[in-house]
Amino acid sequence: MNIDVMSIVYAVGTLAILGLIFGIILGIASKAFAVDTDERIGEIADTLPGANCGGCGFAGCNALASAIVEGKAKPNACPVSSNETYDRIAEIMGMAPAENAVRYGARVVCSGKNNIAARLKYEYDGVTDCVSAMRFGNGTKYCEFGCIGLGTCAKVCKFGAISIQDGVAVVDKEKCVACGMCRDACPKKIIEMVPYDSSIFVMCHSHDKGAAMKEKCTAGCIGCRMCTKVCPTGAITVTDNLAKIDYEKCIECGKCVEKCPKKIIKIDTDKAVFFNKENEPVSVTPKN
């Protein structure tokens, strides 16, 4: 076999020279086109979660980082991060530790399970999207306030925290970071941000009157005010036939949960402490 040594030399030589030339050009270019970026932007971006969820209102974690450096956003603007992250960002910015925000969690306030509690008007067979279903008589349920359950919130959740169970969206507390995307996406506006540590919820969003509500859904607030009467701290108010808990006043005694005739005030963690009739704390396992 006849090997032309020179062609190998040429080939290697050309590639080496071309590589060298491009290397030099790129080297010069990186100096010539160097952009002065604040190094704090990179540091803050590394500290942020990096999920680019958009919960802060900026285009992503990098955008938020530059906004913080430019002073357009506060160090604790990221709704997803923990207090340690806020402190670290404040440290990078040379600011005093940010005032710590209360951690929130999203909650779908509806317990109208399809055909179990809530009656359905019709069988929906269209595009699997709540906004679309809204166009057909405000959704499939007779209750105008209830969860449609087609998972528009689940689709926008970047953290996979929402699942649909029996036609009602359920938020997985462990995965939820309270970015607020689901709250904004929900056409019924039934997703609320509640303090992460709270464990008692009014699981209904209906403003219908009691008699009308009973027709539509067996798991609906009828505005009977039993909870307001039993609440020792006056944390529950009923407006427009719907009970609402003020979490600053709520002491999580659980009396409302026991009293609610419709069983729509619910507890969902096992750490909730209940008081018996003698006002002694008793632990109760969560009921559905």
Add this chain to the structure above:
Amino acid sequence: MLTSLFQIALGAVLVENFIFNKFLGCCPFLGVSKKVETASGMGMAVTFTMTIASAITWLIQHFILDVFGLGFMQTVVFILVIASLVQFIEMALQKMMPALYSSLGIYLPLVTTNCAVLGVALLNIQNDYNFIESIVYGFTAAVGFTLAIVLFASVRERLEYSDIPKSFEGLPIALVSASLMAIAFMGFSGLKVV
């Protein structure tokens, strides 16, 4: 002259679409086509790179490789050229056109090793195009790519809201619809400027 350029353009955009006919650039076609917005961004970045790469690689081929009789080095040299070119463009854009950089920036690195870009450089040489024709071919092939990826992204946006059998959700249904689109584009074969 103009007719032949138009013929090249028509061929590159519709008849011999890079994705549906030549199967080049399938990776970004499936990877970056979930939203019309990102798809058009990617399409723009590809158009930008392919046009410039066609010009540079043509010059390299005719003034370096042909002169030294190193035609067989085409592929390696072109990869080198394109990779450094994209790097260079990225740096230059960041400095000179920050607005364009922020809209194209994240897609440019993805284009670096895109086979469509290398493909257009090699095809220019294979088809014996002259300098102008190469640039037109590079640009229009990229326009064809953009057309395909934007159309496909619109289809996928609609798919998001459809009731798809569990086993077909995600990529399987995307592949099925991509093949249906390829069949639709087959309808263009035989289209010619007389």
